[in-house]
Amino acid sequence: MSTVTQPHVPSKATAQHDHGSAHGSMSLSTFLSTYVFSKDHKVIGLQFLFSTLVWFLIGGLLALAVRWQVAWPWSDVPVLGKLFAQQGGQMAPEFYTMLFTMHASVMIFLVIIPILAGAFGNFLIPLMIGADDMAFPTLNMLSYWFMWPAFFFFGASFFVEGGAAAGGWTSYPPLSTSTVSAPGSGMGQTLWLLGLTMVGVSSMLGSVNYMTTIILMRAPGMTMFRLPMTIWAMFITAILQAFALPVLTAAGFMQLTDRLLGTGFFSPEGNVINNAISGAGGGQPILWQHLFWFYSHPAVYIMILPAMGMVSDILTTFARKPLFGYRPMVYSIAGIAGLGFIVWGHHMFVSGMNPALGITFMVATMMIALPSAVKTFNWLGTIWGGRIHYTAAMLFAISFVSMFIIGGLSGIFMAATPVDIFIHDTYFIVAHFHYVLFAGTAMGVWAGIYYWFPKMFGRTMNEFWGKVHFFLTFSFLNGTFFTMHILGAVGFPRRLADAYHYETFHHLQPLNAFMTWCAIGMVASQIIFVINFFWSMFQGPIAGRNPWSANTLEWTAPSPPGHGNFDFQPVVYRGPYEYSVPGCEKDHLMQTDPPHPAEAAAAAAAHA
Amino acid sequence: MENDKRDRDAGSGGNLPGEAWTDGLPKGRRWSGIAWSILFLLVPVLGAATFIVAPYYDHWLPKDVSVHGKAIDGLFYFILVLTGVVFLATELILFWFMWKYDAAASSKPATYIQGSHTLEVVWTIIPAATMLFLAIYQMNTWADVKMRRPRIAPSAEVVARQFEWRIRYPGRDETLGTKDDLFVVNDLHVPVDEDFLVQLKSMDVLHSFFLPNLRIKQDAVPGMKQPVWFKATEPGTYDIVCAEVCGWGHYKMKGRVTVESRADFDRWLARVEAEQDATQRGPDEIPVAAAD
Numbered sequence: 001m002s003t004v005t006q007p008h009v010p011s012k013a014t015a016q017h018d019h020g021s022a023h024g025s026m027s028l029s030t031f032l033s034t035y036v037f038s039k040d041h042k043v044i045g046l047q048f049l050f051s052t053l054v055w056f057l058i059g060g061l062l063a064l065a066v067r068w069q070v071a072w073p074w075s076d077v078p079v080l081g082k083l084f085a086q087q088g089g090q091m092a093p094e095f096y097t098m099l100f101t102m103h104a105s106v107m108i109f110l111v112i113i114p115i116l117a118g119a120f121g122n123f124l125i126p127l128m129i130g131a132d133d134m135a136f137p138t139l140n141m142l143s144y145w146f147m148w149p150a151f152f153f154f155g156a157s158f159f160v161e162g163g164a165a166a167g168g169w170t171s172y173p174p175l176s177t178s179t180v181s182a183p184g185s186g187m188g189q190t191l192w193l194l195g196l197t198m199v200g201v202s203s204m205l206g207s208v209n210y211m212t213t214i215i216l217m218r219a220p221g222m223t224m225f226r227l228p229m230t231i232w233a234m235f236i237t238a239i240l241q242a243f244a245l246p247v248l249t250a251a252g253f254m255q256l257t258d259r260l261l262g263t264g265f266f267s268p269e270g271n272v273i274n275n276a277i278s279g280a281g282g283g284q285p286i287l288w289q290h291l292f293w294f295y296s297h298p299a300v301y302i303m304i305l306p307a308m309g310m311v312s313d314i315l316t317t318f319a320r321k322p323l324f325g326y327r328p329m330v331y332s333i334a335g336i337a338g339l340g341f342i343v344w345g346h347h348m349f350v351s352g353m354n355p356a357l358g359i360t361f362m363v364a365t366m367m368i369a370l371p372s373a374v375k376t377f378n379w380l381g382t383i384w385g386g387r388i389h390y391t392a393a394m395l396f397a398i399s400f401v402s403m404f405i406i407g408g409l410s411g412i413f414m415a416a417t418p419v420d421i422f423i424h425d426t427y428f429i430v431a432h433f434h435y436v437l438f439a440g441t442a443m444g445v446w447a448g449i450y451y452w453f454p455k456m457f458g459r460t461m462n463e464f465w466g467k468v469h470f471f472l473t474f475s476f477l478n479g480t481f482f483t484m485h486i487l488g489a490v491g492f493p494r495r496l497a498d499a500y501h502y503e504t505f506h507h508l509q510p511l512n513a514f515m516t517w518c519a520i521g522m523v524a525s526q527i528i529f530v531i532n533f534f535w536s537m538f539q540g541p542i543a544g545r546n547p548w549s550a551n552t553l554e555w556t557a558p559s560p561p562g563h564g565n566f567d568f569q570p571v572v573y574r575g576p577y578e579y580s581v582p583g584c585e586k587d588h589l590m591q592t593d594p595p596h597p598a599e600a601a602a603a604a605a606a607h608a
Numbered sequence: 609m610e611n612d613k614r615d616r617d618a619g620s621g622g623n624l625p626g627e628a629w630t631d632g633l634p635k636g637r638r639w640s641g642i643a644w645s646i647l648f649l650l651v652p653v654l655g656a657a658t659f660i661v662a663p664y665y666d667h668w669l670p671k672d673v674s675v676h677g678k679a680i681d682g683l684f685y686f687i688l689v690l691t692g693v694v695f696l697a698t699e700l701i702l703f704w705f706m707w708k709y710d711a712a713a714s715s716k717p718a719t720y721i722q723g724s725h726t727l728e729v730v731w732t733i734i735p736a737a738t739m740l741f742l743a744i745y746q747m748n749t750w751a752d753v754k755m756r757r758p759r760i761a762p763s764a765e766v767v768a769r770q771f772e773w774r775i776r777y778p779g780r781d782e783t784l785g786t787k788d789d790l791f792v793v794n795d796l797h798v799p800v801d802e803d804f805l806v807q808l809k810s811m812d813v814l815h816s817f818f819l820p821n822l823r824i825k826q827d828a829v830p831g832m833k834q835p836v837w838f839k840a841t842e843p844g845t846y847d848i849v850c851a852e853v854c855g856w857g858h859y860k861m862k863g864r865v866t867v868e869s870r871a872d873f874d875r876w877l878a879r880v881e882a883e884q885d886a887t888q889r890g891p892d893e894i895p896v897a898a899a900d
Binding site: 092093094097166167168172173174175178181182183185267268269271272273274284285286318319320321322323324325326327328350351352355356358359362363366367369370373374376377378380381383384385386387388389390391395398399401402405406409410412413416417418419421422424425426471474478482483485486487489490491493494495496497498499501502503504507508511548549579580581582585586587588602603605 | 630631632633635636640641644647648651654655658659662666667668669670679680683684687688690691694695698699701702705706709710711714716717718719720721722723724727728731732735736739740742743746747749750751753754755770811812813814816818820821823824825826827829830831832834846847849850851852853854855856857858859860862
């Protein structure tokens with residue numbers, strides 16, 4: 001995929017490259033160093049974007065297969081039925097456990113984390129702070145190429161004996177540490193752990209680079225409190241990754257040695273699984289949960305903070321209004337990140353962890369609702385009194401706010417420890433994190449793609465089809481995920497290949513069938529996006545430098561920016577959100593526009 | 609590059625004569641702003657409708673037959689109302705702002721405002737107080753379910769393994785781990801209106817002991833003994849579900865819990881004892897006194 005990630009320059013001479021006839025004008029080594037092993041942050045960002053979008057599609061198809069089994073268990077699978085010939089066209093239960101494990105693993109480790117930090121982080125950070133590239137271009141290139149072993153390990157695990165990992169994306173031992181506990185706990189699980197480690201290496205390389213770049217390479221005048229929210233979010237995300245990731249990497253290695261060397265960090269004495277003694281013993285399964293969630297809870301914020309930042313920027317642009325409460329927005333991101341380190345235990349309320357400790361985690365979890373509430377109110381404040389332009393990017397950004405409200409509020413149910421006893425491991429949880437991660441982050445990612453596409457490829461995406469894509473995705477996602485709250489209220493458990501033989505759940509099949517139809521519609525709607533994306537790359541209307549009349553630095557660079565990004569060193573005179581300044585003849589003042597006489601008076605009045 | 613020659617602000621409008629300011633973006637059509645706001649209005653409308661309609665179709669909390677379940681359900685409803693109000697309020701405000709501040713609806717410039725210190729304080733303190741109240745309010749229920757263990761000997765031991773629930777009753781001496789223990793699989797019997805204390809263990813991997821009607825869920829962890837207690841209030845037969853993925857057969861790790869009167873419970877125990885004695889008794893063994 002990476003070879004097609006060259007930024008499209010809309011001129012006749014370079015357009016030929018897109019059709020593969022670049023060899024005439026360019027040697028193979030130049031081609032490789034420009035588009036494949038490139039150290040240019042924009043090319044790396046686009047490489048991340050294309051790779052993760054391909055995995056997004058794979059993850060989406062895995063989700064559809066999961067939904068098929070949940071709605072119509074043990075019925076012949078359409079299209080893929082031939083794969084299950086030995087089961088008479090049906091899905092085997094071990095195949096189903098593999099499906100939900102790999103759906104989550106692919107979506108989290110190969111899509112959401114790398115698309116936010118890898119694709120948008122890489123593309124936007126130097127452009128938005130006015131730098132010519134990242135601080136460590138080689139490290140940056142490596143951070144992309146360390147994803148490839150991960151792609152390989154995850155991808156290859158589907159084809160090894162026993163199939164890919166089937167222990168859930170949380171990989172709880174002893175199911176995951178024993179190599180005989182289930183089909184898929186053999187080679188597939190080992191490859192999963194190796195893949196995870198590689199994703200970790202990639203994230204760590206990126207994180208170090210982002211922190212250094214944002215601290216050291218800002219343009220003259222670009223103080224920390226003139227940074228756009230996207231950059232603040234990327235910065236804090238990078239800090240989160242730097243501090244949380246080592247724990248997961250270490251834990252992953254411990255699980256790997258448990259499996260390969262019999263160290264027994266996570267398996268207790270004398271554990272017999274599937275009639276085989278599992279490991280040396282002397283370990284504790286709950287230890288893994290603490291280590292895993294010590295990373296993976298902050299990772300939840302790694303998976304949404306950058307989207308929050310991008311949405312903040314997009315909302316201001318299309319509401320033509322300054323961001324409401326810039327500093328509170330920055331502080332609340334920092335607050336979420338800080339508290340994010342002390343709430344991991346809320347994943348473990350019923351795990352056997354000391355219930356008194358559960359109370360501590362519960363209080364911390366309740367408190368993390370605060371910065372999230374502050375952010376939501378400030379987004380509402382941002383569009384209040386604005387001049388809203390309903391572009392596709394804006395619709396996706398508004399839907400992020402609307403959906404994040406649902407995902408945030410449903411979190412309160414599970415933060416309440418007694419209620420969590422009932423809804424833990426049910427579809428209520430599934431509803432909650434899909435509202436945060438799909439209806440939140442993925443919608444934020446689409447907002448970002450529609451918004452920055454002109455900067456990436458020099459052309460705008462088709463607005464009409466963008467809106468159709470938005471309407472269908474938004475409608476179907478609510479049909480799929482909102483109803484999951486209801487399933488959760490009945491107690492419908494996650495991860496069951498067939499729950500209808502339980503008296504409590506036998507009547508829920510029609511609702512599940514409805515949700516699966518919506519999910520099919522949701523995935524099908526993405527065809528519109530894919531066509532629009534590629535068509536617009538080559539045929540879309542040519543965008544100028546600043547098609548949205550936005551304020552931030554990337555819009556002063558050519559679209560797409562050449563190597564080195566800017567024509568000359570940008571100098572920053574103000575914050576990123578000076579829209580509709582009274583007394584100013586145009587409705588936006590770019591960060592690089594020279595000081596305007598109306599500004600000082602307006603700023604004084606606005607702060608009153 | 610060709611783009612370099614392009615106007616620095618290609619998309620933005622110039623200053624029209626007689627106007628103090630210009631829109632940076634072309635106006636959309638009013639009807640489309642209306643349509644989009646109504647789409648977002650559907651979120652709270654259909655969202656609330658879903659939660660109102662679901663109970664009428666029995667798509668709701670399963671019948672609660674435990675003492676502590678009342679408190680859990682009460683808390684669920686309390687949070688539902690609380691979050692419901694916030695959900696409706698914020699989503700309706702979002703709709704109203706989308707409707708009203710559509711660029712096509714007016715020619716006034718956007719309000720230039722950087723934020724409001726007062727509002728920030730208000731919308732920090734009110735949620736903080738609410739969340740703190742909620743945190744403290746629920747602690748008692750949590751303590752009842754998970755911390756204030758009844759002072760009785762274990763009524764039964766449940767050992768989870770792939771993919772069944774092995775249940776052991778203490779027998780006549782009321783002590784687990786002795787010779788007169790009684791064994792059943794996937795069939796837990798519980799006397800009504802009595803404290804029942806389960807000692808939960810796992811033989812192999814993680815499982816989770818989930819009794820939807822009793823509002824009980826506790827992971828079974830190999831190497832640990834977890835106490836689980838409840839008081840059932842209504843006779844009947846209910847599901848035992850495994851709620852922690854435990855391998856390919858996770859979905860069929862199904863048990864049943866029968867809540868019955870003390871008399872029925874004792875009769876059942878006696879029958880289990882008799883069956884077990886019948887299988888144990890070899891030809892040259894001394895006959896054990898008949899049960900009952």
